[in-house]
Each structure stands twice: as structure tokens, then as C-alpha cells.
Amino acid sequence: MATIYSPQPQPTADRPEAEQGGSTEAGGDARVKAKRAVRERLALPAWLPWLGGRVLSGIATAVVISVLVFAATQALPSDPARVILGPDASEDSIHTLQRQLGLDQPIPLQYVRRAGRAALGEFGDSLDSSVPAGKIVADRFGNSAALMAVVLVLAVPLAFLGGVALAIRRDSRFDRWTMNAIILFKALPAFVLAIGLILLFSTTVFPILPAVSLLDPEISPLLQPIYLVLPALTLILIVAPFLLRLVRSAMIETLEAEYVAAARLRGIPEWRIIWTHAVPNALVPVIQGIALTSRLLLGGGLIVEVVFSYPGIGNALNSAIEMRDVPVIQAITLTMAVGVVGINLLADVATVLVTPKLRTSARPRLRAGTRAKLKLKAGGV
Amino acid sequence: MSVVPFVKALLHVRDLAVSLEDGTPIVEGINFTVAPGEIVGVVGESGSGKSSIATALLGDARAGAIVSGGSVLVDGRDILSLEDAGRRRLRGSVIAHVAQDPALALNPMRRIGSLLDEELRVHQPELGKAERQARIAEAAADVGLPTAAEFLRRFPHQLSGGQQQRVLLALAVLLKPGLIVLDEPTTALDVSTQARVLATIRNLCRTREIGAVYVSHDLAVVRELVDRVVVLYTGHIVESGSRDQIFGAPTHPYTRGLLDAVPDISGRHGVRAIAGHAPALDERGTGCAFAPRCDLRSASCNGQPALRDFGDRHAVACHHPVRGKREESPIAVRADSSAIDLPALAVIEHISASYGASPVLVDVDLTLPRGYCTALVGESGSGKTTFARALVGAVDDVDGAFFYDGRAIPLSGGRDRDLRRRIQYIFQNPFRALNPRQTVGQILRTAALHFFPLRSADADKEVAAVLERVALPPELAQRYPRDLSGGERQRVAIARALICKPELLICDEITSALDVSVQAAIIDLLRQLQKEVGLTILFVTHDLGVVRAVSDFVAVLRHGSIVEQGSVARVLDHPEHDYTRALVADSPRLRNTAA
Numbered sequence: 014m015a016t017i018y019s020p021q022p023q024p025t026a027d028r029p030e031a032e033q034g035g036s037t038e039a040g041g042d043a044r045v046k047a048k049r050a051v052r053e054r055l056a057l058p059a060w061l062p063w064l065g066g067r068v069l070s071g072i073a074t075a076v077v078i079s080v081l082v083f084a085a086t087q088a089l090p091s092d093p094a095r096v097i098l099g100p101d102a103s104e105d106s107i108h109t110l111q112r113q114l115g116l117d118q119p120i121p122l123q124y125v126r127r128a129g130r131a132a133l134g135e136f137g138d139s140l141d142s143s144v145p146a147g148k149i150v151a152d153r154f155g156n157s158a159a160l161m162a163v164v165l166v167l168a169v170p171l172a173f174l175g176g177v178a179l180a181i182r183r184d185s186r187f188d189r190w191t192m193n194a195i196i197l198f199k200a201l202p203a204f205v206l207a208i209g210l211i212l213l214f215s216t217t218v219f220p221i222l223p224a225v226s227l228l229d230p231e232i233s234p235l236l237q238p239i240y241l242v243l244p245a246l247t248l249i250l251i252v253a254p255f256l257l258r259l260v261r262s263a264m265i266e267t268l269e270a271e272y273v274a275a276a277r278l279r280g281i282p283e284w285r286i287i288w289t290h291a292v293p294n295a296l297v298p299v300i301q302g303i304a305l306t307s308r309l310l311l312g313g314g315l316i317v318e319v320v321f322s323y324p325g326i327g328n329a330l331n332s333a334i335e336m337r338d339v340p341v342i343q344a345i346t347l348t349m350a351v352g353v354v355g356i357n358l359l360a361d362v363a364t365v366l367v368t369p370k371l372r373t374s375a376r377p378r379l380r381a382g383t384r385a386k387l388k389l390k391a392g393g394v
Numbered sequence: 395m396s397v398v399p400f401v402k403a404l405l406h407v408r409d410l411a412v413s414l415e416d417g418t419p420i421v422e423g424i425n426f427t428v429a430p431g432e433i434v435g436v437v438g439e440s441g442s443g444k445s446s447i448a449t450a451l452l453g454d455a456r457a458g459a460i461v462s463g464g465s466v467l468v469d470g471r472d473i474l475s476l477e478d479a480g481r482r483r484l485r486g487s488v489i490a491h492v493a494q495d496p497a498l499a500l501n502p503m504r505r506i507g508s509l510l511d512e513e514l515r516v517h518q519p520e521l522g523k524a525e526r527q528a529r530i531a532e533a534a535a536d537v538g539l540p541t542a543a544e545f546l547r548r549f550p551h552q553l554s555g556g557q558q559q560r561v562l563l564a565l566a567v568l569l570k571p572g573l574i575v576l577d578e579p580t581t582a583l584d585v586s587t588q589a590r591v592l593a594t595i596r597n598l599c600r601t602r603e604i605g606a607v608y609v610s611h612d613l614a615v616v617r618e619l620v621d622r623v624v625v626l627y628t629g630h631i632v633e634s635g636s637r638d639q640i641f642g643a644p645t646h647p648y649t650r651g652l653l654d655a656v657p658d659i660s661g662r663h664g665v666r667a668i669a670g671h672a673p674a675l676d677e678r679g680t681g682c683a684f685a686p687r688c689d690l691r692s693a694s695c696n697g698q699p700a701l702r703d704f705g706d707r708h709a710v711a712c713h714h715p716v717r718g719k720r721e722e723s724p725i726a727v728r729a730d731s732s733a734i735d736l737p738a739l740a741v742i743e744h745i746s747a748s749y750g751a752s753p754v755l756v757d758v759d760l761t762l763p764r765g766y767c768t769a770l771v772g773e774s775g776s777g778k779t780t781f782a783r784a785l786v787g788a789v790d791d792v793d794g795a796f797f798y799d800g801r802a803i804p805l806s807g808g809r810d811r812d813l814r815r816r817i818q819y820i821f822q823n824p825f826r827a828l829n830p831r832q833t834v835g836q837i838l839r840t841a842a843l844h845f846f847p848l849r850s851a852d853a854d855k856e857v858a859a860v861l862e863r864v865a866l867p868p869e870l871a872q873r874y875p876r877d878l879s880g881g882e883r884q885r886v887a888i889a890r891a892l893i894c895k896p897e898l899l900i901c902d903e904i905t906s907a908l909d910v911s912v913q914a915a916i917i918d919l920l921r922q923l924q925k926e927v928g929l930t931i932l933f934v935t936h937d938l939g940v941v942r943a944v945s946d947f948v949a950v951l952r953h954g955s956i957v958e959q960g961s962v963a964r965v966l967d968h969p970e971h972d973y974t975r976a977l978v979a980d981s982p983r984l985r986n987t988a989a
Contacts, residue, residue: 269457271498278452278493279513279565280485289512293503369549370502 176260304360438626496558507546657943667915745794772951818891835871881912
């Protein structure tokens with residue numbers, strides 16, 4: 014724990030008077046103390062201003078990203094008007110359409126107008142299909158989010174229990190073999206894994222699952238679980254080993270902490286030590302690891318979406334880029350960027366909430382580089 | 395058997411041995427007893443195996459080690475031969491353990507009340523909630539903690555160091571065990587807090603008839619607290635006896651050497667180092683482990699000496715025991731004049747610094763007389779390190795005036811190379827202050843070549859000369875810091891400062907990470923350098939004993955202000971400020987001689 018956070022000035026001064034003050038306090042008036050206790054419970058939590066600042070900086074990040082996305086699409090060597098009208102259109106009609114689309118106006122003005130509409134969820138119509146880009150993103154994003162949710166709901170508890178179990182049996186034969194198997198899995202490219210699963214479950218061996226995710230766009234993918242199994246399984250096999258190693262190393266570190274040794278020497282039973290002393294302390298790296306995984310799934314599901322023809326956001330982005338479908342590209346990249354910012358924010362808030370020292374501080378500080386360190390610890394993603 | 399079994403003994407340790415999993419012994423042949431109400435001190439330097447003994451008494455060993463033999467009888471039951479569940483029931487309820495660093499031994503995720511409650515629930519599940527609360531309040535009151543519910547809802551980081559240590563004590567006495575094992579429980583505390591925690595421990599043991607094993611490297615603390623002493627060296631008992639026997643007529647040459655090495659605040663003697671350092675676990679030979687460092691060694695020392703009874707429960711393991719009272723070398727007479735009469739090398743006026751909104755230094759004035767050592771004393775958080783760092787320009791938010799050699803120097807901002815050369819800084823922890831990827835020679839050459847346009851051969855000569863200056867063999871230049879002992883590393887750090895030919899040496903707690911016997915050698919070295927080279931030294935420390943041994947003048951820093959300053963003899967013998975008086979009174983001492 015101490016390795017992750019920068020040292021904070023202690024709220025209680027580490028001075029002899031503080032101690033004496035504490036001792037004399039014992040004889041003080043009980044009513045005054047009760048009042049103070051009530052006030053302390055009703056008071057706003059100390060970290061609230063921090064949260065406000067964190068949300069504001071998240072919004073600022075999103076704005077910066079939107080500028081970058083807009084600039085990047087501006088730099089694409091293609092003109093939406095020409096794409097829409099095709100190669101045979103006359104120069105006149107192209108100019109007319111450019112004027113209609115507002116493409117003849119100064120670039121900063123274009124940005125402001127588009128950003129204003131994007132904030133309301135309007136990205137304009139897709140150049141390819143004339144469907145509002147916002148709707149395409151919502152549908153596809155919903156599919157991806159459903160897949161992501163299934164993966165996280167299954168992979169996180171699995172990795173957590175597995176990681177704790179391995180940490181307790183550290184260096185046993187079971188631990189060594191599992192770790193070796195995990196490294197083998199990591200060495201396997203995702204598409205090989207996906208194709209292997211298709212061969213195993215959709216073709217000759219056990220022809221029980223569909224190889225292609227032909228989702229009915231009218232119903233939620235969660236109601237069509239048969240199409241989710243293989244993509245979800247592939248992603249679980251990719252992310253669970255990473256999370257498991259993270260949980261294992263975090264648990265090993267806390268099980269070696271002095272407070273765990275001290276609890277043992279107080280005669281606390283081992284299962285209590287594991288679940289009430291060690292696990293809470295291992296949560297922080299795990300929270301950051303889950304955030305890392307979520308960000309990975311947000312964009313990195315692409316391979317799986319391609320192999321299984323899963324109509325997710327990665328696939329949508331891929332085809333939009335091929336079609337130079339600027340509104341859709343902008344909508345997707347912006348949504349994904351906001352998603353990443355949101356995930357980071359959630360992870361940091363969760364970290365502060367589960368760490369008493371940060372929770373009680375007015376200026377919680379997560380040290381930069383925490384995430385890089387986590388990646389390193391789990392052996393890279 | 396050398397240790398006479400005590401009839402009423404609460405704790406009976408017989409032939410206890412702890413070893414690494416591969417069989418390398420860590421401690422062997424440990425025998426001692428503890429009676430109700432008796433405090434036994436287990437004394438040793440780092441690596442002597444004292445912490446291994448402390449946990450072995452509860453049937454535990456750190457990862458990679460095992461309790462490999464012997465028996466630990468607690469209340470007649472052998473804790474080592476019990477099943478896991480039986481051993482767990484004894485831990486906490488019959489024999490309790492208090493760890494060294496309370497900041498690490500308390501779970502940062504748990505409120506302190508929940509830790510106390512958990513211990514009661516585990517060991518006495520029959521208790522109701524109200525009864526548990528009453529017991530917790532009782533234990534808190536016993537160790538001098540507030541008993542309010544609001545206090546028990548706090549997290550460890552919301553307590554001061556002294557309060558944290560009291561929480562550990564409360565956890566230890568909660569189930570009213572007959573025995574407590576304390577593993578250096580006050581090393582992380584300031585002297586005044588330490589004095590109060592020690593008083594609490596003494597009081598608990600006396601009134602409750604609790605037997606205690608007090609493990610420590612600090613002889614002065616042990617002398618103030620314990621009834622009997624067991625002295626360890628490289629995993630063996632070298633001497634054991636009553637407090638008066640050990641401190642009045644020590645018989646093993648190591649015990650004598652250790653006592654001579656401790657700087658004492660009452661300061662009627664000088665410190666004397668023990669040559670060399672204790673062998674590491676894999677360097678231990680078959681004979682007397684202390685022989686290589688002993689002046690009295692002879693051929694017979696090639697055999698392991700047995701612990702022999704010298705009468706009156708005083709036992710010594712030595713082929714050449716030293717009889718008679720201990721004589722002390724008188725201390726050299728120091729400067730007695732006031733610092734103001736001496737020519738000053740550095741004058742610091744009205745220094746103020748802050749960390750965020752809280753002030754660290756408030757309007758501090760200090761003069762460093764040329765060629766003398768001035769100590770800056772303060773407890774943790776007093777601002778002493780900030781002050782020292784400000785002098786080398788390593789603090790950003792600092793105001794004030796700094797005159798060096800008659801020249802005004804800006805406190806923050808750039809400094810020219812020559813000035814940086816003339817003021818050198820030595821850090822507290824020699825394990826982290828040396829580049830692990832460079833050899834000692836490279837480390838020293840880099841510093842020399844940075845300041846002087848030397849040819850390669852001349853640089854090598856400088857390196858050899860400076861190594862000799864700090865009493866290290868020249869072949870050490872080829873070694874890496876990891877191959878060196880703590881004392882050797884600190885000498886290299888000093889050599890790195892010396893090779894720059896400085897005028898002012900700033901030493902930030904440079905001995906506090908070292909063992910006493912090694913600390914004495916470093917103090918010797920500094921005194922000698924001061925005499926021969928005429929160095930001016932600012933020595934930052936929290937230890938008044940070290941101040942007495944090393945410095946001529948002293949300034950006492952408290953909450954960022956200097957409360958008292960003057961010559962060492964004046965300030966320590968006749969302190970004027972209440973705070974200095976409390977510091978002097980709270981410092982544990984080796985002798986009774988009144989100041």
C-alpha cells in the first residue's frame with residue numbers, strides 16, 4: 014500500500030502533546046464528545062471537494078479529446094460531400110452540399126457547432142446509411158457493453174477467488190502449475206484462442222454453439238445468450254489470467270505485511286486474517302486492475318468482434334473508418350474516450366472510498382505512475 | 395545447565411533453536427526463564443537473532459525460517475509441541491506479542507476498536523457486546539488511551555506514534571495474558587513518548603504480575619526497564635545475569651565492548667568502538683563468533699565456548715572472561731566558551747520554511763563556528779532535516795538570510811560549483827544513498843572529477859587517499875555497495891563528501907541506521923576528521939547521547955523554533971528551557987551519575 018501512495022502529512026500531529034492531549038481527553042466531558050461525534054458523522058466527507066475537482070478535470074479531458082478527434086477527422090484526406098455524392102457528382106452540387114453541411118465555414122466555428130450538438134447526443138447522420146450516427150453508436154455500444162458486463166461479472170469473481178487461493182498456496186505445486194498455464198495462455202494470440210474455441214465448440218468436436226453472433230438487433234444481447242457464450246469466453250480467457258495474477262501478487266504482498274503477522278500472533282484464525290485483514294488491503298490494486306481491464310475491453314474487443322462477427326463498437330468503428338464516415342467516427346471515438354475517462358474516474362473514486370487514509374484526507378493523492386506499476390506487477394497486459 | 399530453573403517460572407525456554415529452512419542456524423541453545431512480574435531484557439545488535447527469539451516464543455517464525463528445536467513452556471504447556479489450533483488459543487490469551495513498528499503492525503484498513511473487538515470475539519466468543527465494550531474500555535484505560543467511542547472509531551493513521559504503540563499494548567493486555575513479548579516497542583518513538591510508554595509497560599508488569607520479555611538493541615532503555623538481561627551475539631547467548639551484574643560487572647568482552655560503545659547523555663566517558671562487524675548468517679565459523687573482534691582472543695577461541703555459571707545466576711560463554719568492575723575512559727574536555735566568541739563559518743538568520751500551509755521552520759537563527767561541531771537536536775517533525783537541507787539549497791519554500799564565509803548566499807535557486815563543493819551533505823540511510831550499480835571507486839571518482847580537473851591516475855590516488863582517511867582498505871574501491879556492511883557504507887558516504895574537500899559537512903542522522911558498536915566508530919571518525927582537517931560539522935540527530943559524544947555546541951529545535959542553544963556541557967548539564975529539561979530527563983541513560 015505504502016508503495017502506491019505518496020506520503021501525506023498526518024492529520025494528527027505526531028508530537029508528544031498530541032498524545033497527552035489524547036490522554037486527558039479521556040477525562041473530559043462526555044456530552045461535549047458525544048456532540049462532536051454527531052457533528053463528525055453529519056459533516057460532509059472530507060474528500061468531497063476532491064471529487065468535485067476530479068469530475069471537472071474529467072470534463073476538461075473530454076473537451077480536449079473532442080478537439081483532438083475533430084482535428085484528426087479534419088486532417089483526413091477526404092471530403093464528406095464528395096463521399097456522399099460519389100465520384101460522378103458535379104462541382105456545383107458538391108459546393109451546395111458543402112454549404113448545407115456547413116463545411117465552408119471557419120474550422121473553429123464548425124467545431125463549436127458540432128461540439129454543441131454532440132453534447133446533446135447529436136452527431137449528425139451517418140454518411141453511409143443516413144441513420145443518425147448517435148443511434149448507430151447507441152446500438153453498437155449497447156452490444157459491446159453487454160458483452161463487457163458479462164465478461165467482467167464472470168471474470169472478476171473468478172480471478173479474485175483464484176488469485177486469493179493461489180496466494181494462500183504460494184509456491185505450492187498447484188500454484189506453480191497454474192502460473193505456468195497462465196503464462197502459456199498469455200503467449201497465445203487472441204485470434205488463435207478465438208478460432209480454437211470455434212473449432213472446439215462450433216464445428217467438428219462439439220457442434221453446440223454458433224460460430225457467428227447473428228444478434229437480433231431488436232432485442233438486448235443479454236436475452237440472446239447463445240450468441241454471447243463464445244465471444245465472452247474468449248475475452249474471459251484473455252482478461253481473467255491477467256486479473257488473477259494481479260490479485261495473487263497483491264494478496265502475497267499483504268499476507269507478508271507486518272499487520273498480518275501481528276494478527277497471527279494475536280491468535281486470530283487464518284480464514285479471518287485472509288478475508289478481514291488481507292483482502293481489504295489487496296482491493297486497491299485490484300480496483301485499478303479492473304479499470305485497466307475495462308478500458309482494454311472497451312476498445313480491445315475488436316479482434317473477438319471480427320472473428321465472431323459480433324456487432325460491437327469495435328466493428329462499427331472499423332467499418333466507419335473504411336467508409337470515411339466522419340460523423341460515426343467522431344461519435345464512436347468520442348464515446349469511447351468519455352468511457353475511458355469515466356472508468357478512470359470510477360476507479361479513482363472507488364480507490365479513495367476503500368482506503369481510509371485517503372477517504373479521511375482533504376487532498377487524496379494517487380501517485381502518478383500507479384497504473385504503469387500495476388501493469389508491470391501483473392507482467393504486462 | 396547453566397541457567398538455574400526458577401521454580402515459579404512462568405516462561406521456561408529450553409535449548410530453543412531457530413534456523414533457515416535449509417538448516418542454517420539463526421539462533422541456538424537459548425535458555426532462560428521469566429517469573430511473574432519479572433522483565434527480562436534480550437539484548438543484541440542487528441542480526442543477533444533477537445526478533446527470531448521473540449516470535450519463536452509464540453511458536454512462530456518468519457517466512458523461510460523454522461523453529462527447529464527446544465521447548466517453550468508457558469504455564470507448563472510447551473507451545474512448540476501444540477497443534478496449530480491449540481497454539482492459536484494460547485497466543486494473545488496466555489502469551490502476547492507487541493511488534494516493533496506500530497505504524498506497520500496496525501492494519502490501515504481497520505478501525506482500532508474493531509481490532510480490539512475482534513480479538514475478544516475470537517478468544518472469548520461467550521462475551522456479549524456490552525461486556526466486550528467494557529473490557530475494551532478497561533484495556534484502553536490500562537494503557538493510557540482515551541476510552542471514548544469516538545476514539546475507538548479512528549483509523550491508525552489518525553493517531554500519533556505513541557498512541558499507535560499504546561493500541562498495540564492494549565491489544566496485548568486485552569485478554570490479560572501472564573506474559574508479554576515486546577519486540578523493540580519504542581524504537582520508532584520520540585524520547586519523551588518512549589519514556590511514557592516505558593512507564594506504562596513497567597507499571598502493567600508490576601501491578602498485574604505480568605512477566606515480560608523485552609527485546610531491544612538499546613542498552614540504556616533496557617537498563618531502565620528490566621530485572622534480568624540476556625546478551626545475544628550471532629544467535630548465541632554470550633552472557634546473562636541480573637541487571638546489576640550486566641551493567642555493573644559485565645564479564646564477556648562483547649558485553650563490555652557494547653557498553654563502552656554506547657554514547658551516554660551524562661557524558662562522563664568517551665565512546666569506544668568494537669573493531670569490525672558481526673559476521674553475517676553464512677559467515678559464521680565454528681569457534682567463538684566474537685573472537686575476530688576480540689582483543690583477548692587466543693588459540694582456545696577456535697572452540698565454541700560453553701555458557702558457564704559464575705554464581706548468583708550470572709552465566710557467561712567466554713574462554714577469557716573479564717573480572718572486576720568496568721572502568722571508563724574519561725571524555726576529552728570540550729570547548730566551553732560560547733559560540734559567539736568564535737569565528738563563524740556560516741551564519742543563518744531568520745530562516746522560515748513551510749510545507750503547504752503548515753510552518754516547518756519559524757524564524758530560526760543559528761551560527762556555525764568554524765572548526766567545531768554543532769548539533770541540531772529535535773524530535774521527529776521538529777524541522778531539523780528541513781533546516782539541514784535548506785543549507786544545501788534543497789528546499790524550495792524558504793525565506794531568510796544565509797551568510798557563508800562572510801558572503802551572502804541565496805537560500806533557494808542556483809549555486810555555483812565551488813560553493814556546492816564546500817558544503818557537503820551526508821544522508822541518514824547509507825543503504826539508499828549509494829548508487830548500487832557503481833563500485834565504491836566509481837562513486838568516489840565521480841564526485842572528485844565533478845569538482846576537480848584531475849587526470850585518471852590522480853583521481854585514483856585521491857580515491858585511495860580518501861579511503862585511507864575513513865579507515866577503509868584500498869581494495870574496497872573494487873567492491874559494490876551491496877557487498878559492504880552498514881558501517882562500511884556510511885564510511886563510503888563520508889568519503890564521498892570528503893573527496894570534495896569540503897569545509898562544512900552536514901550530517902543528517904548519519905548514525906541512526908547503524909548498530910551501536912558501529913555508530914561509535916563513525917563518531918570516532920568524525921571527531922578525528924574535525925581535529926585533523928578542521929572541518930566544520932552540523933550534526934542533525936534526535937539522540938542526546940550522540941550529541942554528547944560528537945559535538946561541541948548544540949541547538950534544540952522544537953516545532954520549527956530553536957528553544958535553547960549553547961555549549962554541549964552547558965545545555966545538557968544545566969538545561970534552562972522546560973523542553974530541553976524534559977528531553978534530558980526522558981533520555982534513558984546508562985549511568986546514575988546525576989547531571
